[in-house]
Amino acid sequence: MKYRIRAVVLLFLYSLLLGQSVRAQPLPVAVPTPDPSGINQGRFIGVLVGTAAFYTITLLMLRKQWYKKKVPFHSFNDNREWLQMDKVGHAATAYSMSRGGYELMRWSGVNEKASILTGGLLALLFQTTLEVFDGHSEGWGFSKGDMLANVAGTALFAGQQYGSGQQVVSLKYGFRKTIFPPYRPNVLGKTTGVQMLKDYNGQQYWLSVNLASALPVGASFPRWLNLDVGYSGSGMIGGHENPPVFDSEGKAITFDRHRQFFISPDADLSRINEFSPSLQRFIGTAQFFKIPAPSLEYNRLKGVRFHPFILPKE
Template identity: 40%
Template sequence: MVNTINRNLHTIKTVLLTGCLSVYFMQSHAQDTAVNKKLSPDSNMVYCPEPPNAKEMKERITDPYHFSLTKKQVNNRVKIIAATNIVGYSGAMVALYSAWYKNYPQTNFHAFNDIGEWKGIDKIGHAYSAYAESKASMELWRWTGVDRKKRIWLGGMSGAFYQTVIETLDGFSSEWGWSWGDFCANIVGSGMLVSQELAWNEQRIQFKFSFHRKSYSDPSLNQRSDKIFGNSTAERFLKDYNGQTYWLSANLKSFFPASKLPAWLMVAVGTGAEGMFGANDNIGKDANGNIIFNRTDIKRYRQWYLAPDIDLSKIKTSKKGIKVALNILNIVKFPMPSLEYSNGRFKLNAITF
């Protein structure tokens, strides 16, 4: 549903940008004050001066704050992040309910099946939203200094939880309903982050997003797009499934550490769809059920892409501000040439967004 994904994408971008900015600025400050301290063996520290095994040595790299902060510092940071999550998300949900749900009739909790809508692109959008929110939340929990598994599970499942709350509100609205397809997509998105952290201590395969604004030579298609997706570029960015592409980008160096491949090189597989001017078909009706738009002559089809990509987080820089920006931008697919498969044939694209 257009309206559901619109609310979800608003939530993910707000949470993600706030979370990423917070964690990277807090990390930059903490690195100057805590990580480089020399700690005595008898102090009340989580830090152990002599790592007993290879596992702990790896965790010192992935979770440095767990070994460099006192227990008191860890507890204080946990309180800060817990309060930030509770207050921030509760406020966002109250605002969302006041601005949206209370204006529509409520009913008993119910479910509906929207699995076939928008050729599945909205479901991929749910998975991406949960993944990105979980990634931002996990980095905040990493900053607290809690142990590795707590950081992974607390942060990693946050996205699925955030999205499920919204899905529950949909379940009580007569205009929509609880969607098992959306719920499963949320779990897949968060599960993708959690499973990689548990297995590899890193995100070797990253979920990314790109967008290009669609414009048509047929005025009726532009008018239909304005009606259901919005006029502004910002609205189209959030709602227009025809212009959205979702990617899974794999870091090659992570899979082949002994190779001479650059650390920033990635290979991405993407998918999108075209020709969609309605959730299930290209027919639009007014409030009385009269057909006001009928373009069943336009084919609705999926697209698949193969393209190189750049892992912006692997670009070395001594500038903290640039490092913050690169980490935030890493959830977006870098425009690159691609090989596309759609409508039963292959073609090369000079640039794909």
């Protein structure tokens, strides 16, 4: 349930950003950009009305479609599920939404500090709403771990933007098809689109560091070059543990649940000087997906592996 709404929220923010991509203020690279001369009333009202309308419609859809049976509010400890992949996903989603809300406010002419605060509060509002609904849903529950991850993702964006006026470190998402969904399609997804949200075996989350901003490099060093550290899990067809599954001959099939760690180069396209300032800012907001690139992987089953372009199907 929450997976679908989380995806819709991200698509909503990005669709609004598409409308301002050619006219937005430039993305700050080293220091905060000067505040706009004033709020653009038309844009500001449009953003407020659009955000309020989307939030209200989302609530109505949730109540009607996915949270029909309401139970007393309760909590649910899922911190040990899915090798914590869902927690990293919450943090990445909150980071992306915070950045999207910030850019919408800046496009409207809101000053830097108010835009940072508003973007973070919007992200937490949407995410907290989902958690409260889960708290009243049978089979789910309010997750303190999810909320902590939401706050962490928002803090990662806001802290950097307040402190240095740029995103030295960002969170990105990657995906590959895996062999696991056919064993539990109702849990891991029947189609590729659903699997991108629900199959944690296929997801990777990347901590992307801009080297020119983090290290004392010379002027000739490429400002767009990033180094990413990734995390994923594999062998999971259940949250805490795998339920028994069998092949066509009735033989038991077992999967070893394990963590995977990656390192890979990346590009922050928003820092390419040949792009216009407005395009740089839009790209920095929308570049949530990790660009395929060579990578090194380590896991306890297969040790160190090199992948020349994209991660193989497992």
